[in-house]
Amino acid sequence: MLSHEDNELLVRVGPGTAMGEMMRSFWMPALLESELPEKDGKPVRIRLLGEDLVAFRDSEGRIGLLDEHCPHRGSSLALGVNGECGLRCLFHGWKFDVNGQCTDTPAEPEGTKLANAMRVKAYPIEVAAGMIWTYMGPKECQPPFPHFPWFDMPEGHCEAFKVIYECNYAQAIEGAIDSAHAGVLHRESPWGHEAKFPHEKDLRPKLEVEFTSYGLRYCAVRKDGDEGHARVTQVPLPFWTFIPSDGGNSPIFRRHRRLINAFVPRDDETTWHIQFFYDETHLIDREHRIAEAGTAHDDAFFKLVGNKQWYNQDREMMRTQNMSGITGIAAQDHAVSETMGKIADRTKEHLGRTDMAVVAWRRLMLKAARDMAATGRAPAAAAAPIDWSSVTAETFVFPLGETTWKDVLPLPGELRPDISSAA
Numbered sequence: 001m002l003s004h005e006d007n008e009l010l011v012r013v014g015p016g017t018a019m020g021e022m023m024r025s026f027w028m029p030a031l032l033e034s035e036l037p038e039k040d041g042k043p044v045r046i047r048l049l050g051e052d053l054v055a056f057r058d059s060e061g062r063i064g065l066l067d068e069h070c071p072h073r074g075s076s077l078a079l080g081v082n083g084e085c086g087l088r089c090l091f092h093g094w095k096f097d098v099n100g101q102c103t104d105t106p107a108e109p110e111g112t113k114l115a116n117a118m119r120v121k122a123y124p125i126e127v128a129a130g131m132i133w134t135y136m137g138p139k140e141c142q143p144p145f146p147h148f149p150w151f152d153m154p155e156g157h158c159e160a161f162k163v164i165y166e167c168n169y170a171q172a173i174e175g176a177i178d179s180a181h182a183g184v185l186h187r188e189s190p191w192g193h194e195a196k197f198p199h200e201k202d203l204r205p206k207l208e209v210e211f212t213s214y215g216l217r218y219c220a221v222r223k224d225g226d227e228g229h230a231r232v233t234q235v236p237l238p239f240w241t242f243i244p245s246d247g248g249n250s251p252i253f254r255r256h257r258r259l260i261n262a263f264v265p266r267d268d269e270t271t272w273h274i275q276f277f278y279d280e281t282h283l284i285d286r287e288h289r290i291a292e293a294g295t296a297h298d299d300a301f302f303k304l305v306g307n308k309q310w311y312n313q314d315r316e317m318m319r320t321q322n323m324s325g326i327t328g329i330a331a332q333d334h335a336v337s338e339t340m341g342k343i344a345d346r347t348k349e350h351l352g353r354t355d356m357a358v359v360a361w362r363r364l365m366l367k368a369a370r371d372m373a374a375t376g377r378a379p380a381a382a383a384a385p386i387d388w389s390s391v392t393a394e395t396f397v398f399p400l401g402e403t404t405w406k407d408v409l410p411l412p413g414e415l416r417p418d419i420s421s422a423a
């Protein structure tokens with residue numbers, strides 16, 4: 001349970017909010033590279049952290065990410081003409097380059113210097129792993145662009161996806177750091193039938209949380225005979241989860257595949273659910289992935305089967321095939337989080353032992369936002385160089401009682417939290 005004040009601090013991400021400012025100190029994935037396929041092509045409207053932006057690729061192939069609204073009288077630049085290295089507003093023709101500099105005001109008197117003084121807000125971008133990334137914080141605090149392990153996959157071994165989660169980012173991420181739901185919500189047999197997988201057989205995982213320099217990691221330990229079955233999930237600030245592969249007993253195509261989630265706030269009530277799938281050993285099949293996730297979407301990235309369709313929940317399927325009667329793992333996650341309401345009221349919840357990682361994550365986020373509001377300094381995780389290749393999510397078995405999951409997967413010294421900033 002959270003107080004109303006803490007809940008508000010956690011969920012509000014617009015400009016000027018403490019949480020929104022904390023998030024703006026990180027680089028974040030914003031849109032798919034494939035949304036801007038060609039030079040001088042159609043601009044794309046994109047809402048991020050409650051801000052309306054427009055992205056475009058200019059005549060040289062450079063990408064701009066600008067405030068959507070023309071500084072003249074506010075029309076959407078997404079209506080504009082994209083050509084000759086700039087985006088020209090449809091209303092009176094003011095033109096802006098990828099840096100936000102105004103380069104032409106054709107309806108103003110000849111010889112006017114107005115354009116020189118006129119700029120529109122422009123955010124820096126980087127392109128990596130099929131995504132266009134941006135940094136929306138103050139220029140003077142811009143951190144180096146992080147280098148994540150999936151950036152280095154050979155062609156076809158990493159794919160990026162996005163779909164809109166129709167609720168606040170915090171409840172979306174809380175669904176991904178709660179291993180206990182895996183054996184229930186995602187159960188691949190009806191309730192009461194024999195369980196198929198370790199996480200379905202032991203419904204009471206023991207959760208342990210460890211704070212780190214980049215956020216936290218937690219392990220869900222389940223009993224599998226005499227052995228411990230461990231799943232370690234990484235939860236970097238401010239909205240990431242690195243999900244382990246399914247490990248040794250799973251179908252071959254799932255054995256080495258790793259899933260990265262970024263729950264990037266679109267605004268307070270909707271979230272970009274961005275996923276990177278990568279697998280060093282196998283090519284990623286995009287169509288299969290979307291079908292498996294149940295996240296087919298329209299051109300604006302809203303799910304085709306969402307809350308309005310009550311997730312096409314099928315009661316016959318619940319009796320004969322799976323627990324949820326919902327097709328697709330991500331669709332199942334979206335259903336339980338979206339039906340909490342657009343913004344969950346955490347003053348009304350009753351938490352149990354399995355919510356331990358959720359509680360730790362909230363503490364971490366609230367502290368990071370409060371610290372930054374008090375000191376003006378971004379969390380260390382935003383700017384410190386982190387060796388992301390050693391931040392891995394893993395599944396493994398180990399002899400229970402003889403050793404612990406931390407012995408098998410120790411946290412490297414340089415990833416221990418700075419004591420002064422630990423939550």
Ligand code: FES
Pocket residue numbers: 070071072073074075089090091092093094
């Ligand atoms: S509103 Fe854009 S040029 Fe006038």
Ligand SMILES: [Fe+2]
Pocket residue numbers: 175176181182185186329333
């Ligand atoms: Fe889930």
